[in-house]
Amino acid sequence: MPKVSAAHRERRRRQILDAALACFLRKGLHETSMQDIFAESGLSAGAVYRYFPSKDELIKAITAEASAAMNATLGPLITQDPPAPFPEVIAAVAPRIAELARDGGPLCLAPQAWALALSDPGLGDHVRETMAMIRDLWIGYAARLAETGALPPGTDHVAVGKAMFGLMPGFLLQTVVLGDITPDELATGVGALVRPDLRAARG
Amino acid sequence: MPKVSAAHRERRRRQILDAALACFLRKGLHETSMQDIFAESGLSAGAVYRYFPSKDELIKAITAEASAAMNATLGPLITQDPPAPFPEVIAAVAPRIAELARDGGPLCLAPQAWALALSDPGLGDHVRETMAMIRDLWIGYAARLAETGALPPGTDHVAVGKAMFGLMPGFLLQTVVLGDITPDELATGVGALVRPDLRAARG
Amino acid sequence: MPKVSAAHRERRRRQILDAALACFLRKGLHETSMQDIFAESGLSAGAVYRYFPSKDELIKAITAEASAAMNATLGPLITQDPPAPFPEVIAAVAPRIAELARDGGPLCLAPQAWALALSDPGLGDHVRETMAMIRDLWIGYAARLAETGALPPGTDHVAVGKAMFGLMPGFLLQTVVLGDITPDELATGVGALVRPDLRAARG
Amino acid sequence: MPKVSAAHRERRRRQILDAALACFLRKGLHETSMQDIFAESGLSAGAVYRYFPSKDELIKAITAEASAAMNATLGPLITQDPPAPFPEVIAAVAPRIAELARDGGPLCLAPQAWALALSDPGLGDHVRETMAMIRDLWIGYAARLAETGALPPGTDHVAVGKAMFGLMPGFLLQTVVLGDITPDELATGVGALVRPDLRAARG
DNA sequence: TATGAATGAGCGTTCATTCAT
DNA sequence: AATGAATGAACGCTCATTCAT
Numbered sequence: 001m002p003k004v005s006a007a008h009r010e011r012r013r014r015q016i017l018d019a020a021l022a023c024f025l026r027k028g029l030h031e032t033s034m035q036d037i038f039a040e041s042g043l044s045a046g047a048v049y050r051y052f053p054s055k056d057e058l059i060k061a062i063t064a065e066a067s068a069a070m071n072a073t074l075g076p077l078i079t080q081d082p083p084a085p086f087p088e089v090i091a092a093v094a095p096r097i098a099e100l101a102r103d104g105g106p107l108c109l110a111p112q113a114w115a116l117a118l119s120d121p122g123l124g125d126h127v128r129e130t131m132a133m134i135r136d137l138w139i140g141y142a143a144r145l146a147e148t149g150a151l152p153p154g155t156d157h158v159a160v161g162k163a164m165f166g167l168m169p170g171f172l173l174q175t176v177v178l179g180d181i182t183p184d185e186l187a188t189g190v191g192a193l194v195r196p197d198l199r200a201a202r203g
Numbered sequence: 204m205p206k207v208s209a210a211h212r213e214r215r216r217r218q219i220l221d222a223a224l225a226c227f228l229r230k231g232l233h234e235t236s237m238q239d240i241f242a243e244s245g246l247s248a249g250a251v252y253r254y255f256p257s258k259d260e261l262i263k264a265i266t267a268e269a270s271a272a273m274n275a276t277l278g279p280l281i282t283q284d285p286p287a288p289f290p291e292v293i294a295a296v297a298p299r300i301a302e303l304a305r306d307g308g309p310l311c312l313a314p315q316a317w318a319l320a321l322s323d324p325g326l327g328d329h330v331r332e333t334m335a336m337i338r339d340l341w342i343g344y345a346a347r348l349a350e351t352g353a354l355p356p357g358t359d360h361v362a363v364g365k366a367m368f369g370l371m372p373g374f375l376l377q378t379v380v381l382g383d384i385t386p387d388e389l390a391t392g393v394g395a396l397v398r399p400d401l402r403a404a405r406g
Numbered sequence: 407m408p409k410v411s412a413a414h415r416e417r418r419r420r421q422i423l424d425a426a427l428a429c430f431l432r433k434g435l436h437e438t439s440m441q442d443i444f445a446e447s448g449l450s451a452g453a454v455y456r457y458f459p460s461k462d463e464l465i466k467a468i469t470a471e472a473s474a475a476m477n478a479t480l481g482p483l484i485t486q487d488p489p490a491p492f493p494e495v496i497a498a499v500a501p502r503i504a505e506l507a508r509d510g511g512p513l514c515l516a517p518q519a520w521a522l523a524l525s526d527p528g529l530g531d532h533v534r535e536t537m538a539m540i541r542d543l544w545i546g547y548a549a550r551l552a553e554t555g556a557l558p559p560g561t562d563h564v565a566v567g568k569a570m571f572g573l574m575p576g577f578l579l580q581t582v583v584l585g586d587i588t589p590d591e592l593a594t595g596v597g598a599l600v601r602p603d604l605r606a607a608r609g
Numbered sequence: 610m611p612k613v614s615a616a617h618r619e620r621r622r623r624q625i626l627d628a629a630l631a632c633f634l635r636k637g638l639h640e641t642s643m644q645d646i647f648a649e650s651g652l653s654a655g656a657v658y659r660y661f662p663s664k665d666e667l668i669k670a671i672t673a674e675a676s677a678a679m680n681a682t683l684g685p686l687i688t689q690d691p692p693a694p695f696p697e698v699i700a701a702v703a704p705r706i707a708e709l710a711r712d713g714g715p716l717c718l719a720p721q722a723w724a725l726a727l728s729d730p731g732l733g734d735h736v737r738e739t740m741a742m743i744r745d746l747w748i749g750y751a752a753r754l755a756e757t758g759a760l761p762p763g764t765d766h767v768a769v770g771k772a773m774f775g776l777m778p779g780f781l782l783q784t785v786v787l788g789d790i791t792p793d794e795l796a797t798g799v800g801a802l803v804r805p806d807l808r809a810a811r812g
Numbered sequence: 813t814a815t816g817a818a819t820g821a822g823c824g825t826t827c828a829t830t831c832a833t
Numbered sequence: 834a835a836t837g838a839a840t841g842a843a844c845g846c847t848c849a850t851t852c853a854t
Binding site for chain 2: 027028029030031086102108111112114115117118119120127128130131135151152155156158159160161162163164166167168169170171173174176177178181185186188189190192193194195196198
Binding site for chain 5: 238
């Protein structure tokens with residue numbers, strides 16, 4: 001019989017996750033020490049370690065939340081059938097990404113997570129899976145586009161999906177690193193680039 | 204009057220830079236210790252510190268080399284006037300990026316450099332400048348495209364340049380993290396996406 | 407008036423002691439954490455601490471059980487009067503020790519207890535008392551041997567008892583550390599060493 | 610070309626080993642923290658770790674010194690051919706052991722080393738090897754005794770050697786734990802126990 | 813009686829950097 | 834110019850123990 005309620009446990013978990021996110025955003029993943037997180041959360045070392053067995057697990061949990069947010073944002077917009085025209089999707093997705101990436105949003109950590117994929121084998125797998133999952137959303141979208149004839153017959157929808165997905169890191173990077181791109185700007189730029197029939201109404 | 208020749212100093216610098224790159228690629232920027240670099244270079248701590256006053260400077264020098272390589276690759280392809288059609292540029296740029304990002308190429312470090320921009324104020328400025336510089340190449344290319352009429356009059360060439368630039372991090376990431384994209388695939392995907400007049404011959 | 411029956415309390419005590427012994431044998435005294443014991447016993451921290459106020463007390467209780475087992479084994483064999491011949495005693499004692507020291511027997515902990523005597527003042531006294539008590543058994547045996555004339559008149563029976571006792575740690579150590587001595591071997595070796603009249607029948 | 614002389618390095622090593630020995634004797638192997646050793650030696654963490662890569666290696670080095678001292682003491686006394694009579698050997702060995710075990714002598718650590726053999730796999734092998742090596746000295750001695758006829762033909766000299774070796778831990782334990790045995794007492798006790806022909810002059 | 817969340821000092825170890833030689 | 838021994842603060846993590854429930 002648990003000594004504290006599941007709600008209490010969940011609150012503690014959140015408390016730790018919130019503190020960790022704040023620290024990670026402020027100082028970076030590597031530069032944040034566990035002591036920083038203890039201080040930020042107001043909890044002791046032991047308390048934090050009861051909920052997360054290692055710093056890596058904490059990072060995993062935080063990045064999982066970020067990718068879940070990304071999925072939740074992206075999913076409804078690009079899994080609908082028939083698919084919305086590409087410029088519309090970009091115009092819808094970009095502001096959501098910008099929102100998640102502004103000022104302490106969890107997407108600010110994405111570039112650090114990408115870096116992890118290259119230097120930390122353990123966390124790397126996790127990052128790779130997450131990235132692949134989100135890209136699959138785009139590939140699926142491209143497939144639907146092809147099916148509905150918005151892309152010419154014989155189009156390699158996987159290649160198209162990879163290219164579409166590839167716009168997102170670029171936008172995110174310009175948002176969080178350079179800070180001088182707006183969602184509208186992306187929509188405008190992409191709109192000016194793409195073929196007219198991708199702009200056509202659905203169906 | 205210098206005690207050793209400039210050539211000797213340059214050789215030493217290279218020796219250190221090569222060792223640092225090897226270590227950074229193998230273990231990551233944060234995970235590489237200065238002692239790793241001493242060992243890899245065969246030099247003593249003092250010797251390395253004579254040439255680079257801190258680990259940060261070493262990272263800066265390495266990332267500067269990577270961005271110089273990127274510039275050197277990109278420059279000739281997109282600064283020419285009149286500008287080449289966009290799909291041709293992508294088809295030319297993608298293999299060069301893939302080459303620089305494969306298997307110990309310096310571009311493998313790019314995601315780690317991006318991450319630095321968000322967590323390390325000192326190195327961040329450097330990364331930001333570098334990134335802005337490369338993006339300016341794309342914005343200039345878009346401007347020239349607009350001038351030559353390949354983009355409709357009134358097109359926001361800055362937005363277009365930002366979107367074009369944004370494809371590169373996405374391609375790089377899929378190359379180094381997921382490892383399952385080819386330059387051809389990017390060219391195909393982008394080709395299927397862009398407007399017919401962007402594909403027209405130059406002039 | 408007790409809230410739970412003495413039997414219940416005794417059962418709990420055993421449960422804890424059994425778990426502690428299992429842990430101590432598996433990981434060693436120092437390497438075993440209290441949380442290991444909580445897990446092994448299936449009890450909570452609070453429950454264990456209700457029965458044993460500290461890890462030291464748990465160790466004391468475990469080592470007391472081991473030395474009680476040793477006493478119970480040794481006592482009947484060497485306190486009888488008239489005393490049995492020394493080789494016979496060794497031949498009887500060695501297999502019992504080997505049995506208690508094999509594979510999870512409590513005597514496996516003896517060397518760790520000896521070590522404690524030197525590094526932990528609190529537990530040290532307990533170990534010292536225990537050791538002295540067992541040695542007194544041997545000194546008493548030597549005294550009786552002297553009385554019955556199996557040792558020459560004027561023999562320093564304390565010195566003889568100390569020497570006899572001293573064979574036991576050596577045998578135990580070879581059993582649990584090297585694992586390549588049999589009780590028979592000890593009996594053979596000692597038999598070949600001792601004076602003929604110590605081998606004579608009693609009385 | 611080394612920056613400091615080999616002599617300097619050896620002095621540092623000694624300084625660390627001496628500090629470690631002092632700490633280990635005072636507080637025990639487990640209870641001594643590396644910080645204790647830094648403080649006792651007057652050196653920084655980094656300095657100590659330059660010479661010994663881990664606490665385990667420090668313990669190995671210390672116990673190796675103790676066993677080397679034991680070998681050096683025992684060797685000349687029991688490897689001579691023809692072998693000295695057993696009581697003489699005991700009378701010669703006991704005071705040397707007592708000396709090494711008194712008051713900060715390295716043999717005080719022996720029981721802790723034995724304990725390690727049972728709880729620490731890494732250090733355990735080292736302890737086992739050491740113990741076997743010393744026991745082999747006794748087995749060799751018993752073999753020579755058998756050859757010279759001091760033991761009856763057909764005597765199992767391995768068993769005799771194991772029994773002889775076994776007296777040493779017992780004596781050591783009584784010396785360092787109980788502190789109430791003298792080398793003379795051991796010699797007396799053993800002398801009263803052994804067969805007359807083992808006391809005969811050599812050859 | 814029993815729970816188990818919480819504590820926080822302390823652990824072994826690393827590492828960027830300095831400086832006497 | 835070059836060495837490499839030395840520094841010492843900081844790291845991620847553990848653990849015997851307590852106490853509100």
